[in-house]
Amino acid sequence: MSQRPFLIAAEGVNKTFDGFKAINDLNFYLDEGELRTVIGPNGAGKSTFLDLITGRTKPDTGSIMFNGTDELTGMNEYQIYRLGIGRKFQTPTVYLDHTVYENILLNVEGSRGVWNSLFSRVTKEQDDRIHEVLKTIGLSQKATDKAGSLAHGQKQWLEIGMLLAQNAKLLLVDEPAAGMTDEETHKTGELLLSLAGKHTIIVIEHDMVFVRQIATKVTVLHQGHILCEGTVDEVQNDEKVIEVYLGRKKAHAHDK
Amino acid sequence: MRRKLTSFEAWGVLVFAVLAIVVLPFLNLIMDASYSVANFTDAPGLVAKLKAHSDPLSDFVWQQLSPDGQKDLAAPETTPERQKIILNETFNKIILTNLIYDDARFAGVTLSPETLKLKSEHPDNENLKWLNRLLMDDGYAQYLKKAHYTSLPNFLQVSNFSINLYGKYLCYAILAISVDILWGYTGLLSLGQCLFFSLGGYMIGMYLMRMIGTLGVYKLPIPDFLVFLGWHNLPDFWKPFSSFPFAVVMVLMLPGLLSLVFGFLAFRSRIRGVYFSILTQALTYAAMLLFFRNNILMGGNNGFTDYKFMLGYDVRLPSTQRGLYICTAVTLLLVYLLCKWLTTTKFGKIQRAIRDSENRLLFSGYATANYKLFIFVLSSLIAAVAGMLYTPQVGIINPSEMSPAKSIEAVVWVAIGGRGTLVGPVIGAIFVNALKSWATRAYPDLWLIILGLLFILVVLFMPKGLVGLFSQVRDLLKKKKIAPEPSKSEPVAIAKPTTTTTLPPQ
Numbered sequence: 071m072s073q074r075p076f077l078i079a080a081e082g083v084n085k086t087f088d089g090f091k092a093i094n095d096l097n098f099y100l101d102e103g104e105l106r107t108v109i110g111p112n113g114a115g116k117s118t119f120l121d122l123i124t125g126r127t128k129p130d131t132g133s134i135m136f137n138g139t140d141e142l143t144g145m146n147e148y149q150i151y152r153l154g155i156g157r158k159f160q161t162p163t164v165y166l167d168h169t170v171y172e173n174i175l176l177n178v179e180g181s182r183g184v185w186n187s188l189f190s191r192v193t194k195e196q197d198d199r200i201h202e203v204l205k206t207i208g209l210s211q212k213a214t215d216k217a218g219s220l221a222h223g224q225k226q227w228l229e230i231g232m233l234l235a236q237n238a239k240l241l242l243v244d245e246p247a248a249g250m251t252d253e254e255t256h257k258t259g260e261l262l263l264s265l266a267g268k269h270t271i272i273v274i275e276h277d278m279v280f281v282r283q284i285a286t287k288v289t290v291l292h293q294g295h296i297l298c299e300g301t302v303d304e305v306q307n308d309e310k311v312i313e314v315y316l317g318r319k320k321a322h323a324h325d326k
Numbered sequence: 327m328r329r330k331l332t333s334f335e336a337w338g339v340l341v342f343a344v345l346a347i348v349v350l351p352f353l354n355l356i357m358d359a360s361y362s363v364a365n366f367t368d369a370p371g372l373v374a375k376l377k378a379h380s381d382p383l384s385d386f387v388w389q390q391l392s393p394d395g396q397k398d399l400a401a402p403e404t405t406p407e408r409q410k411i412i413l414n415e416t417f418n419k420i421i422l423t424n425l426i427y428d429d430a431r432f433a434g435v436t437l438s439p440e441t442l443k444l445k446s447e448h449p450d451n452e453n454l455k456w457l458n459r460l461l462m463d464d465g466y467a468q469y470l471k472k473a474h475y476t477s478l479p480n481f482l483q484v485s486n487f488s489i490n491l492y493g494k495y496l497c498y499a500i501l502a503i504s505v506d507i508l509w510g511y512t513g514l515l516s517l518g519q520c521l522f523f524s525l526g527g528y529m530i531g532m533y534l535m536r537m538i539g540t541l542g543v544y545k546l547p548i549p550d551f552l553v554f555l556g557w558h559n560l561p562d563f564w565k566p567f568s569s570f571p572f573a574v575v576m577v578l579m580l581p582g583l584l585s586l587v588f589g590f591l592a593f594r595s596r597i598r599g600v601y602f603s604i605l606t607q608a609l610t611y612a613a614m615l616l617f618f619r620n621n622i623l624m625g626g627n628n629g630f631t632d633y634k635f636m637l638g639y640d641v642r643l644p645s646t647q648r649g650l651y652i653c654t655a656v657t658l659l660l661v662y663l664l665c666k667w668l669t670t671t672k673f674g675k676i677q678r679a680i681r682d683s684e685n686r687l688l689f690s691g692y693a694t695a696n697y698k699l700f701i702f703v704l705s706s707l708i709a710a711v712a713g714m715l716y717t718p719q720v721g722i723i724n725p726s727e728m729s730p731a732k733s734i735e736a737v738v739w740v741a742i743g744g745r746g747t748l749v750g751p752v753i754g755a756i757f758v759n760a761l762k763s764w765a766t767r768a769y770p771d772l773w774l775i776i777l778g779l780l781f782i783l784v785v786l787f788m789p790k791g792l793v794g795l796f797s798q799v800r801d802l803l804k805k806k807k808i809a810p811e812p813s814k815s816e817p818v819a820i821a822k823p824t825t826t827t828t829l830p831p832q
Contacts, residue, residue, distance in 0.1 A: 124689060151691035163686045165679045172675055182691045184700050187673040232690065 075138025077102045077240060077270050078123065083132030085118060085294070092118040093129065094294035102239075105266035107273045107281050109305075110291035111314070116274045117160060119291070120242050124157045125150045136240075148182070156238030160245045160274075162225035166218035170209050170228060173217050174200045177232040199235065207231035207261065223254035230261065234269075241271045247280045259283040359459040360645050361417045365471045369409040372469035373399050382431045383465045390420050411640075418643065421458035435465045440475055486644040491763060493651040493719045495756045496658050500712035502739045502751035503658075504705040507665055509737065510745030511674070512701050513681030515599075518606030519709050520733040521613050522581035526710030527723040528617075529580055531630035532564065533573035534641070534718060538634045550632070551625050561623050570637055577714045578707055585706035586699070593695035593702075598684075607730045614728035629724025630717075641718050654715045658752070661708055665748050677701060738777065742784050744791025753792050 078100040085093040092115045100106055110116050121127045123134060125147045134142040142150055151157075164173050178196050180186075192200075204210045207227040212220065217228060226246055233241050243262070247255040255277065262271060262284050275281050281288065281302060288305045290297040298308050305311055366372065377400055379385040391399065395412050398404055420426060427445065437445070441460040444453065456475050463472045484492075501523050508514045535549040542550040548560050566572045592605060620626040639646040668674050679687050680694050687694050717723045726732075736755075743754020758777070765773045788795060 126689075147688040148691045148693050151689055157689050159686075159689075163683055165682050165686065167678055167682055168675060175672070176675060176679060176687070177690050182693065184673065184696050187676055187697075188668075188671050190672060236691070 074102065076100060076135070077104075077137060078272075079135045079138070080123075081133055081135075083122060083134065084130045085115075085122060085127065086130055092294050093122065096132070096295060098289070098296060100270065100272065102270050103267055104287065105262065105271045105273070105284065106287055106289060107275055107285040108289045108291060109275060109278075109281060110297075113293075114291040115294035116291055117244060118294070120157060120244055120272075120274065123150075123242060124155060151236075151238075152182070154237075154239035155242065156233035156236055156240070157242040158226075158229045158233060158244055158246065160248065162222065162229050164217045164220075164225050164228050164232070166216065168217055169214050170204070170217055170220070171200060171213040173228055174203050174231055174235045178203075178235040179237055203231045203235045206234060206264075208257075223250045223258075226250065226258065227261070230258075234265070239270060241265070241269050243271060243273045245274055245276065247275060247277050255280050256283065358645060358648070359421060359455040359473070360643070361414050361421075361459070362645060363410045363414045365473070366410045366413050366469070367471050368469040369406045369413060372413060372466055373409050375466070375469065381434050383435065386426070386431055387416070387420065391416055415640065415643075417462060421455050421462060425454060426458050427461055432461065432465070435461075437461070437464050444475060486647065489644075489651050490647050490719060493647065493654050494716065495759045496651070496654045497712045497716035497719065498736070498739065498759055499752040499755040500654075500658050500661050500715070501709050501736055502743065502755035503661055503665055503748060504708035504712065505736050506740045506745055506748070506751040507668070507677075507701060507708075508705045509740060510747070510750075511669070511681065512677045512698065513684075514698060514702065515603045515737065516606045516702075516705070517603045517730060517733050517737065518608075518610035519705070519736055521606075521610035521728055522585060522706040522709040523713035523716070524613075524617075524723065524725075524727040525581045525584070526577045526713030527717040527727065528624065528630070528713075529567075529576040529710075530573055530714040531625075531633075531717050531723045532567040532576075533570055534633040534636060535625075535630050536564070536568045537636060538632065541634050542632070549625075549630075551628065552623065555620060555623070557623075564623070574714070577710050581706045581710040582703055585703045589699045589702040593698045596695075607733070610728050610733055611730055614725045617725035617728060625724070627724065629722060631722040631724075633718060633721060636718055641721070647719060650715065650719050654719070657711060657715060661711070662748055662752070669748070673697070673700075735777075738781050740791075742780060742791055744793035747791075747793050750791050750793040757792065 076099045078098065080096055080098040083093055083096040083098075084091070094115075096115075096119065098119075108116055108119070118127065122129050123142060125142065125145055129143055132143070136142050136150075136153055136155065140153055142153075142155075145153075165176070168176070175192065175196070178199055180193075180196060181190065201210065201213075204213055207230060209220075209224060209228060209231065212224070217225065220228060226248075230241075230243065230246065233243075246258050246262070250258060259280055262273060265271060273284065285302050287299065288302055289299045290305055290308075290311050292314050297310055297314065298305060300308070376384050376388050379388050388396065391412075395416060399409060399412055438460070441457070441464055444457050444460060447453070459473055460475060463470055501519065504522075505516065505519050508516050508519070538549065540547050542553075544550055544553045546553050548557060549564075552560070567576075588606075588609060592602060597605060616622060617624055617629075618627055624630075633641050635641065636646070639649070641647070641650075668677075676687065676692060676697055680697060684694055713723075713727075735758075739754040739758045740751045741754070742758055743752065744750025758780075761776070761780075762773060765776050769776070784791060788798065790798065
């Protein structure tokens, strides 16, 4: 029985910005259908890692394979997106001047060509799909409102909805709970959990309550390198993690 | 509600525009007293009568002809077609000047009742021209198709000078739309849009230069400036420009290809924001320096001027100018409708998305460079068409049209009118240029200061420009109405509905 390839297999990836090693010999593997959480202190290279997967920046060395067939490092943003990799940014990035409906419309599955955009109309299936997505993210009532008028949390959901509309295989979600109330955070967690299985998801997050809510497997990044991987409990009890991330104070206490 | 109102505004402006810029001049045109070539039904007979100058009126008319015209008319080899052109020109000149009537001159002429009636009304201005026309028609009734006096009320009459001026404004309005679909809708601030405008003008200018034929100063079949540079034959690349269709194709091809190549390189390298603006400015500046050179055989410093004919019509005649004006107005309308349609398509949504958040689009699978290239080329074509209409109306095209200052001025029109709307640039272009026409006469030294002040005021107090003024005032009134309410109920309860109905700034 041949083994199924990893959805993402990053090997020996390095990236340096003006002498600062953002990613340092990173090896990262992700199975299809997984919901993976990536945590790490500021500057650990979490967002840079997503930039590398989505083609925003190119690694100095190393390879990132998608589905065992596609080498992502040689592609640009929209080519990578068309493979089925969708990304939500750290700060909610939606089209503020467009309505909520139009925001989803621009991301719904279909042609991305100039000619098509001039002469195509919204098909029945696309319209149904948009309303389905709006229902999933709980914004059906706001469909005709401008995205700029949404609350912060709703913008975050809208951006997740944009990824759903494309039916992306892999969702990269950068700090979805940032700036949310506890209740909103919890709802976001439920939303992500309901998507797991159908989609493969990588979530980057700081909020440990949130991580505990959604995480099955956690990867800890530190100085651009994977420190350890495991369940939330395993990770929180890992000596190295406590030293560099959770318990710097403890380390100081030992010194004294 | 908000959407309905803005589209209502847009359609209102549109209907007004159609009436004001198409119907009115057209009425003026068909009610104009000028002769046209078709009026001269029996040109040889008329020429014979004039040549004989047996009566005082014919004597007078013969005196009005230039010596060249007299020779031309008298020559036996002159065709009736040529006679008609000369007669048309002469008769139009005669009726434009003073009242031609005096008792001795018209002694042998029976005046029609219509003429007598108008004569008794002491006409002025436009009507004077009509009286002259009727008098001439009476004098040569058997050789001419007689016109019937029609008149618009005075306030609806537009002088030839004004029509010419408005034609220029409308060309600028088309140019302004082309700037706005780039800047206002896509967020690409081009500071070199006048390059495409000028290239369109130059291409049609080459045709117009060819149509001068042998009527130039040197009486040679090649343009005067080429004679001046020592050429005896037409350079090869000039030859096809004798054809109007070829010239029109070139009006679109040259700016289209240039914008395609430039845009491809710029957008592929992801040149954005201020870098894009500077590059477009550099491009137009480079082109200006190139066109200043005599050795590219494009008229150098002076450019092309002294046009005579276009498609057989004499461009110096008021009737031709009015025809050009109507063409411009119709083109403006078509360009407006095209761009309006564009905003309703998915393309229009993507355009605005590029302006607001290009990165998001890239990560949504859109090759934004292709979209930007498409709109850049489209806008260059629109600008080129504006230039094509501008040149025969203004009568000159030269490299100074390519100076970066001109392109920046076009951006200012858009900012003042209201960017991100289609009515805004039209209003801005017409308003600023009308103001310029007035101010450069009234306060010639202060014009640039006035323009600068206007720009600053608009940027500071009217971010949506002149078209946004209406909704700005409305919002202000609404706020005043809402303002007293907090005292009655809790401020928190009030705050909610207001935040949902008004948009946050930018």
